[in-house]
Amino acid sequence: MQFKIHVIDVKNQLQNYIWLIEDSQSHDVVAIDPTEASLVEDYCLEHQLNLKQIWLTHWHKDHIGGVPELIADHNIPVYGPRAELSHIPFITYPLQHDDQFEFHGLNIDIISVPGHTLGHVVYFIDALDSVFCGDTLFAMGCGRMFEGTAEQFYHSLNRLAALPPRTKVYCTHEYTLSNAQFALHIEPANRAIQQRAEEIKQLREHGKITLPSTIELELETNPFLRVESAEEFARIRALKDHF
Numbered sequence: 001m002q003f004k005i006h007v008i009d010v011k012n013q014l015q016n017y018i019w020l021i022e023d024s025q026s027h028d029v030v031a032i033d034p035t036e037a038s039l040v041e042d043y044c045l046e047h048q049l050n051l052k053q054i055w056l057t058h059w060h061k062d063h064i065g066g067v068p069e070l071i072a073d074h075n076i077p078v079y080g081p082r083a084e085l086s087h088i089p090f091i092t093y094p095l096q097h098d099d100q101f102e103f104h105g106l107n108i109d110i111i112s113v114p115g116h117t118l119g120h121v122v123y124f125i126d127a128l129d130s131v132f133c134g135d136t137l138f139a140m141g142c143g144r145m146f147e148g149t150a151e152q153f154y155h156s157l158n159r160l161a162a163l164p165p166r167t168k169v170y171c172t173h174e175y176t177l178s179n180a181q182f183a184l185h186i187e188p189a190n191r192a193i194q195q196r197a198e199e200i201k202q203l204r205e206h207g208k209i210t211l212p213s214t215i216e217l218e219l220e221t222n223p224f225l226r227v228e229s230a231e232e233f234a235r236i237r238a239l240k241d242h243f
């Protein structure tokens, strides 16, 4: 396999993860949503990786916080949502829905997913069966609806649900345990949810990461992908906000 995916556990209160994609021949890497520059710098130094690109999913501070320092130290391009340029002025490659670009022969497809923020984009890589989806889809949950409407968010999640079932889901936060509890509350009799909730509990008790997930697993166990209308989505999103 030419490409390898690394994770940095930020160990902050928001439980962010920074994902890195490495081209194992050149050891060149992409950093996705770098919360803190020093964590990325230290990790690259330790593993002898060369930071070559930064990809951003949306403008929230815990996703872009490390960028100014990283681009001051490395002369590298920053990819991110065109619709959020006013929030993220240091984007050098503004992206919108259906855009494509390349990293060492890897094709990346941009999917626009408004809801958590209005400009939120995700990075789908067919060749790696992977989607880097920021705060839109979480394992057994989804991001808070800060800027978009329920209609938009529902449509965005449908776009992700339509990806190949084998697609690995790399989201940004370790919220799976509390999401599992909410999923059980919504669908107490769902065996797949019961089983996964137990697995998640075990993983977290041992301090292990619960990601990546897959689209297939999310279709079976994520209540936000299992709703059948924007109204139903709005109802459970509101319930989750006060859970």
Ligand SMILES: [Zn+2]
Pocket (backbone or CB within 6 Å): 058, 060, 116, 135, 143
């Ligand atoms: Zn966010």
